[in-house]
Amino acid sequence: MDLTNLTIPEIRSALTSRRASAEEIVRAHLVKIEERDREIHAYLTLSPERALAKAREIDHLVASGAPLPPLAGVPIAIKDVILTRGVRTTCASRILDNYIPPYDATAVERLEAAGACLLGKTNCDEFAMGSSTENSGYGPTRNPHDLERVPGGSSGGSAAAVAARLATAALGSDTGGSIRQPAAFCETVGMMGTYGRVSRYGLVAFASSLDHIGPFARTVRDVALVLRTIAGRDPNDSTSADIPVPDYVAALDESVRGLRIGVPGEYFAGLNAEIADNLQKGIDLLARLGCQIKSVRLPHTEYAIACYYIIATAEASSNLARYDGVRYGVRSTGYRDLREMYEKTRNRGFGAEVKRRIMLGTHVLSSGYYDAYYLKAQKVRTLLARDFVQAFEEVDAVVTPTSPIPPFKIGERIDDPLQMYLTDIYTVTADLAGVPGISVPCGRTRSLPHLPVGMQLLGKHFDEASLLCIAHAFEQAGGFAAGS
Amino acid sequence: MSISTAASSAVFAVYEPVIGLEVHIQLLTQSKIFCACSTRFGDPPNSNICPVCLGLPGALPVLNREAVTMALKAALALNCRINPRSRFARKNYFYPDLPKGYQISQYGEPLAEQGALEMDIGGASRSVGITRVHLEEDAGKSLHEGFPDSDEKSYIDLNRSGVPLIEIVSEPDLHSPDEAYQFLTRLKTLMLYLGVSDCNMEEGSLRCDANVSVRRRGAASLGTKTEVKNLNSFRFLQKALTFEIERQIEVLEGGGTIQQETRLWDSREQRTYGMRSKEFAHDYRYFPEPDLLPLLISESWKESIRRSLPELPHLRKARMMREYGLGEQEASQLTGSPALADYFEEVAKASGEARLSANWILGDLMFRLNERRQDITQTPVSAVALAELVSLIAEGTISGKMGKDILAEMFASGQRASQIMAEKGLQQISDAEEVGRVVRQVIAANPKQAEQYRRGKTATLSWLVGQVMKATRGRANPQVVQEALKKELGPSAPA
Numbered sequence: 001m002d003l004t005n006l007t008i009p010e011i012r013s014a015l016t017s018r019r020a021s022a023e024e025i026v027r028a029h030l031v032k033i034e035e036r037d038r039e040i041h042a043y044l045t046l047s048p049e050r051a052l053a054k055a056r057e058i059d060h061l062v063a064s065g066a067p068l069p070p071l072a073g074v075p076i077a078i079k080d081v082i083l084t085r086g087v088r089t090t091c092a093s094r095i096l097d098n099y100i101p102p103y104d105a106t107a108v109e110r111l112e113a114a115g116a117c118l119l120g121k122t123n124c125d126e127f128a129m130g131s132s133t134e135n136s137g138y139g140p141t142r143n144p145h146d147l148e149r150v151p152g153g154s155s156g157g158s159a160a161a162v163a164a165r166l167a168t169a170a171l172g173s174d175t176g177g178s179i180r181q182p183a184a185f186c187e188t189v190g191m192m193g194t195y196g197r198v199s200r201y202g203l204v205a206f207a208s209s210l211d212h213i214g215p216f217a218r219t220v221r222d223v224a225l226v227l228r229t230i231a232g233r234d235p236n237d238s239t240s241a242d243i244p245v246p247d248y249v250a251a252l253d254e255s256v257r258g259l260r261i262g263v264p265g266e267y268f269a270g271l272n273a274e275i276a277d278n279l280q281k282g283i284d285l286l287a288r289l290g291c292q293i294k295s296v297r298l299p300h301t302e303y304a305i306a307c308y309y310i311i312a313t314a315e316a317s318s319n320l321a322r323y324d325g326v327r328y329g330v331r332s333t334g335y336r337d338l339r340e341m342y343e344k345t346r347n348r349g350f351g352a353e354v355k356r357r358i359m360l361g362t363h364v365l366s367s368g369y370y371d372a373y374y375l376k377a378q379k380v381r382t383l384l385a386r387d388f389v390q391a392f393e394e395v396d397a398v399v400t401p402t403s404p405i406p407p408f409k410i411g412e413r414i415d416d417p418l419q420m421y422l423t424d425i426y427t428v429t430a431d432l433a434g435v436p437g438i439s440v441p442c443g444r445t446r447s448l449p450h451l452p453v454g455m456q457l458l459g460k461h462f463d464e465a466s467l468l469c470i471a472h473a474f475e476q477a478g479g480f481a482a483g484s
Numbered sequence: 485m486s487i488s489t490a491a492s493s494a495v496f497a498v499y500e501p502v503i504g505l506e507v508h509i510q511l512l513t514q515s516k517i518f519c520a521c522s523t524r525f526g527d528p529p530n531s532n533i534c535p536v537c538l539g540l541p542g543a544l545p546v547l548n549r550e551a552v553t554m555a556l557k558a559a560l561a562l563n564c565r566i567n568p569r570s571r572f573a574r575k576n577y578f579y580p581d582l583p584k585g586y587q588i589s590q591y592g593e594p595l596a597e598q599g600a601l602e603m604d605i606g607g608a609s610r611s612v613g614i615t616r617v618h619l620e621e622d623a624g625k626s627l628h629e630g631f632p633d634s635d636e637k638s639y640i641d642l643n644r645s646g647v648p649l650i651e652i653v654s655e656p657d658l659h660s661p662d663e664a665y666q667f668l669t670r671l672k673t674l675m676l677y678l679g680v681s682d683c684n685m686e687e688g689s690l691r692c693d694a695n696v697s698v699r700r701r702g703a704a705s706l707g708t709k710t711e712v713k714n715l716n717s718f719r720f721l722q723k724a725l726t727f728e729i730e731r732q733i734e735v736l737e738g739g740g741t742i743q744q745e746t747r748l749w750d751s752r753e754q755r756t757y758g759m760r761s762k763e764f765a766h767d768y769r770y771f772p773e774p775d776l777l778p779l780l781i782s783e784s785w786k787e788s789i790r791r792s793l794p795e796l797p798h799l800r801k802a803r804m805m806r807e808y809g810l811g812e813q814e815a816s817q818l819t820g821s822p823a824l825a826d827y828f829e830e831v832a833k834a835s836g837e838a839r840l841s842a843n844w845i846l847g848d849l850m851f852r853l854n855e856r857r858q859d860i861t862q863t864p865v866s867a868v869a870l871a872e873l874v875s876l877i878a879e880g881t882i883s884g885k886m887g888k889d890i891l892a893e894m895f896a897s898g899q900r901a902s903q904i905m906a907e908k909g910l911q912q913i914s915d916a917e918e919v920g921r922v923v924r925q926v927i928a929a930n931p932k933q934a935e936q937y938r939r940g941k942t943a944t945l946s947w948l949v950g951q952v953m954k955a956t957r958g959r960a961n962p963q964v965v966q967e968a969l970k971k972e973l974g975p976s977a978p979a
Contacts (some may be wrong), residue, residue: 096541101533194913202542209774237544238776315774318574322539326640342578353636357925365576374771471645 003028004165008074008412009221011168013283015062015073015404022055022062022073024475027196027375033119041141042151044080046120046393047087051075054117071229072115077167079158080121081128082213083202084108087118091204092136093126095349096223097330105202107213107230114229119167122157126351127320128206130154131423135353136416142410143185146449149407152182155216159186159401162216168282169217173203175210177402179441183216184402184454187441189223189471190216194362196241196436198227199234205319207312208239220440220472224248227464243462251465252472257290259470261457262395266301266427274445275395275401278453282442282474283399289473294395298387301429303380308428309352309421310364310377317361323349354421356417365408385433392460401428402439402454426456438466440471499698499736501663501729502706504615504656506669508624509681510689517621517648518545518588519908525687527612529627529641537646539583544775547572551648552621552779554680555595556789559617560651561796562676564599564624566786570618577766581624581640587619588649591770595779601654602798603670605663612667619779622647642686650680656706661725665718670693673797677822684863685717692721697742698732708742712756714749724749728756729883792839808838817846824860827867834871837878844874852895865894874890874903877903880914885958914961916968919952922960923968926951940978944967 003025006014030048037043058073081091083101091094094392104112107163108275112118125135133141143149144164151160155172159182162170173178174192183190192214203213215226231245238319263283287293308344325331325345332344349357364373391398404425413420430437435458442455455474459467516523519536526692535543560568573591597612626641631639654670672683672690683690692715696708712728715721727749732742747756795803800818804810810818818828828845832838849870853863873894877887882905893904913919926948927934937944945966952965 063715089541091541099541101542103540103542105541150742201544204541205775207774236845238546239774276587314771316771318576318586318771321576322541322583324578324580324585326580327538327583328540359926362769365771367767367769370771 001133001164001305004032005307006168008071008168008217008225012068012072015058015068018062020372022058022117023052024470026051026055026075026410029119029166029168031129031287032164036092036164037166039058039147039167040072040144040164042122042140042157042164042166043077043120043132043137044090044092044123044136044157045088045133047084047118048120050087051117052460054112054115055210055362056401057412058115058117059116069113069115070225071111074116075119075163076111076226077170078159079121079124079128079155079170079172081124081173081204081206082108082171083204083348084118084121087121089121089204090137091127092124092138093350093354094137095325095329097137101202101203104212106199110230111171111226116169116229118419122155122161124157124172124178125154127204127316127355128154128175128178128211129316130460131177132410133157133182134410135351137351139431140397142409143407145187145452146407149451152183152185152403152407154178154182155190156182156185158189158216159183159190161205162188162218163188163479167441169215169222171213171226171230173206173211173250174212174214174431174437175206175312175398176431177424179212179214179216180402180427180437180454180456181423183439184441184456185407185442185452187452187454188216188218189220189438189440190214191223191350191438191467191476192430192436193227193231193464194241194436195330195431196239196243197232197245197464198230199232199237201234201236201240205315206281207315208319210244210308210312212431220438220468220475221249221252224252224468227468231464237470241462242479246465250324251469254291254465254469255290256286256470256473257292258292259397260292260294260395261286262294262296262391262398264296264391264400266298266303267400271401272405274447275406275453277373277411279399279401279442279455283391283456284353284422285477286439286470287401289477291470296391296398298384298391298398298429300380300383300387302386304384304432305382305421305425307377307384308424308432309360310373311360311381311432313357314365314377315361317358317365319364320350320354320358325349341352347356351415356451372458377423381432388433388458396459396463396466396481398459400456402426402456405478406451406453430458435459436459436467438467438471440474489904498700499729499733500703500954501659501661501725502656502697502709503653503658503660503698503725504695505652505658505664505667506693507652507654507668508691509558509652509675511551511648511650511680512682513548513550513554513648515548515550517619518546518646520647522649525607525689527643529639529643529674532643533645534699537583539585539645540899545588545773547776547779552781553596553789554648554678555617555619555650556781557678557751557793558652558675558787559596559599560786560790560794561654561674562596562599562601562614562617564596564614564617566596566781567593568781568783569593570595570779570781572619572776572779573770574748574773576769579623579626579644579896581626581642583624583642583645587849588773588776590618593778594618595781601667601670601674603663605665605666610657611658611742615653615655617652618861620651621645622649625876627809646712656697656709659731661722664725665722668718668721670797673820677794677797677800679794679822691716692928694721694725694728696725696728696732698729707736708744710742710756710758711745711746712749713746713749720749723751723754727754731756741818745773756925794822806828806833808842810838810842811915813847814842818842821860827860827863830867831871831874832848835878837874840878840901841871841874844877844887844891848891849894852891856895864898865891869894869900876901876905880961880963881908881956881961898900911958913956914964918963919964919968921971922952922955923965923972926955927969927972934973937973938974940976943974945973945976948973 058296132150163186335341697709
């Protein structure tokens with residue numbers, strides 16, 4: 001039995017049947033990381049002591065016959081923008097190279113309380129700004145399916161870790177597609193709940209009104225199990241919703257027959273032919289499963305990227321002001337006064353993309369430009385959200401490609417920020433509208449080297465259950481299941 | 485209190501100053517505005533801190549309801565319109581004691597707007613407009629002095645970071661430094677009554693900036709204004725405004741124009757000076773704070789706070805004049821702080837002697853407190869203790885003169901009046917027989933003066949009273965002494 005290949009229910013049954021201990025499961029992952037992560041570079045920091053301590057705790061529970069918590073012994077990786085008490089958290093930025101947080105993010109706390117074992121922190125684009133994990137201050141992560149290619153981003157490390165069996169599940173963050181796009185590129189399942197569904201407390205802010213924490217796993221059921229654990233109201237996050245969390249796992253087995261699924265033409269116009277082909281097959285499968293396929297309109301989609309890169313950068317310019325070298329993080333040496341200390345610290349500590357976004361964001365908020373950019377973008381955002389509300393009057397979910405292109409080669413797009421930004425074209429809308437989204441594997445491209453394609457499902461506010469249900473039925477129908 | 489009018493009355497006839505104040509008031513909540521840390525003043529540096537007020541990565545603000553309640557009290561007492569929906573906004577700037585690189589404040593959609601503060605100016609009632617009242621967080625404190633390595637390092641204390649403030653902005657309705665002083669005094673009194681702040685300028689819980697301009701009297705439009713900062717006492721406010729108004733008039737008279745700028749008051753040099761433009765040329769890039777939901781104030785919340793407002797200063801003054809027969813001046817002084825008014829009412833009720841209580845409080849008690857640089861909340865003489873003293877004086881057991889001495893002793897030892905009297909044998913002698921004995925001794929010892937009185941020189945009587953008082957070390961009741969002398973000496977008539 002390959003302990004790194006197990007799903008969460010399989011881990012549970014291995015533990016309860018005493019076929020494996022939690023410690024063995026964790027060690028198997030640590031060994032695999034040792035073997036494979038040199039080339040993949042999914043992890044920035046490992047926390048074996050913490051994982052093993054939790055595993056032994058679980059093994060004691062097993063030995064004593066006590067009931068096991070829902071994620072007992074599940075090895076999990078955490079994107080390095082999510083705080084872990086006592087474990088270095090860098091946000092893949094040199095400016096936080098030495099930063100050890102004094103507290104855990106709420107999501108991390110909930111995972112551990114549910115018995116999960118935290119293996120370590122995964123690589124990403126610096127402060128989650130990017131779509132390829134190439135913007136990491138510690139070097140890129142490679143796609144486990146093709147080492148020359150990017151794993152997507154910004155949560156590329158988490159997606160790659162799950163895909164390469166270096167973790168059973170992982171947490172990522174999604175601001176403009178940073179969970180769903182790498183999930184698609186690495187042929188895993190990745191989900192972002194409704195804005196407010198999962199507490200952001202302890203998620204290092206990139207763009208507060210768009211940031212989400214969400215899970216990666218190799219099956220929809222595992223994603224549902226992790227989401228159920230981390231979702232729900234947190235008094236430490238004023239924007240977390242006080243809305244009951246349904247049993248996502250129970251929802252998986254409901255019928256999809258008769259569910260109305262919308263296909264927005266705006267997301268398919270001019271689409272890469274191979275991706276379009278896979279998506280069509282995916283939609284056909286949904287129809288065969290009994291879903292009603294309808295065409296819908298999301299007319300403001302074309303403004304989404306522009307709107308997103310104004311709002312996200314505006315908030316980022318403010319959120320990243322605290323990295324000034326005064327209280328924590330790395331302070332540059334060789335300054336003569338305060339101003340120079342700020343300038344040197346931030347100039348040396350931040351990478352090019354982060355600086356570009358801080359400058360963009362500072363510009364769009366500055367006096368004389370605020371109305372033309374930030375305020376206008378907020379209005380567009382309202383219209384985009386209204387598009388979804390109107391579409392969801394006719395359908396229960398919307399299906400789209402996750403990414404307009406398959407995984408590209410490392411270095412291929414890094415010199416053209418605009419091309420890179422356009423990678424997010426199908427994912428940013430859900431962040432802007434605050435609706436939930438999931439990406440499930442949807443086969444591989446026909447041509448060599450047969451790269452993974454992801455299908456995105458978007459749903460109504462707080463209706464994660466329908467998305468999980470549809471994605472699960474799609475996955476179980478088998479045609480495009482992960483690893484096939 | 486006016487410093488200005490005498491010095492420059494001539495130019496003031498030509499120019500009219502226009503002043504608006506921006507007042508920051510620290511709220512008396514137990515915990516900070518966005519976290520559970522204590523707001524206690526004077527604790528060791530960086531002891532009341534957490535990830536939120538340190539601005540650590542990943543931390544998020546959660547609004548303290550108590551701070552909103554207090555801000556609403558202030559806004560309602562200032563007759564403001566409460567906005568049912570207001571928003572927090574980020575004010576972005578870099579400073580080492582601002583841990584997030586932005587201050588959470590309110591900008592386009594403040595908590596409350598369009599209020600007014602009623603004042604008496606020169607005996608006439610005037611209403612000064614309140615533009616807005618909004619909530620915000622305080623920054624930390626940079627400590628540039630007092631450490632062995634202060635020449636090369638600055639220290640930062642973040643205990644104050646996240647302490648709740650309200651900013652109250654007045655309309656430019658004030659027209660002299662004296663009016664500005666009175667406005668600020670009024671505002672402070674009001675906040676003390678509401679119990680929302682201790683308004684202690686030394687500890688920084690009341691801070692004030694002023695927008696100042698001058699224009700020719702009768703001119704329709706406003707002159708160019710300057711913003712004067714660093715006014716950390718009531719006295720500085722008046723001095724700085726006087727200086728700044730005179731400076732602006734001088735510039736205009738000399739044919740110059742006023743530069744719109746921020747100027748700092750330098751209390752050592754007694755002048756304002758302009759800050760280099762770099763220091764204040766901020767573009768704060770305000771935008772709505774995405775980490776907090778819009779602040780919604782329900783009608784019922786607002787009304788329940790309105791109902792809970794205490795008796796406000798002007799109403800209390802009117803009631804005290806009516807109820808205790810106090811004069812306008814006395815009532816005004818006694819209602820200057822709620823603690824003083826409470827103290828007075830307690831003394832007046834316990835002694836049953838309102839006017840006498842007022843005299844003693846505003847006279848000897850305040851004198852002794854001022855001498856010790858204390859205010860009424862720190863008085864060593866409790867209201868009950870003072871009431872006892874007032875009663876003793878009222879019923880003639882001791883003289884006013886003795887009362888003064890006893891009060892001094894009460895201040896020094898903390899003892900009650902009755903205790904001090906017993907220990908020092910300070911009972912007033914009102915017994916006619918006892919007084920008569922001393923009176924006879926005094927007449928016998930001063931036959932010449934006694935004779936003068938009998939021949940019609942009535943003024944001599946008071947000299948003789950003095951002698952009796954001297955002989956009794958002030959303990960005799962002067963009224964009784966006078967009666968006894970008249971009786972013993974017989975009629976006074978010209979020969």
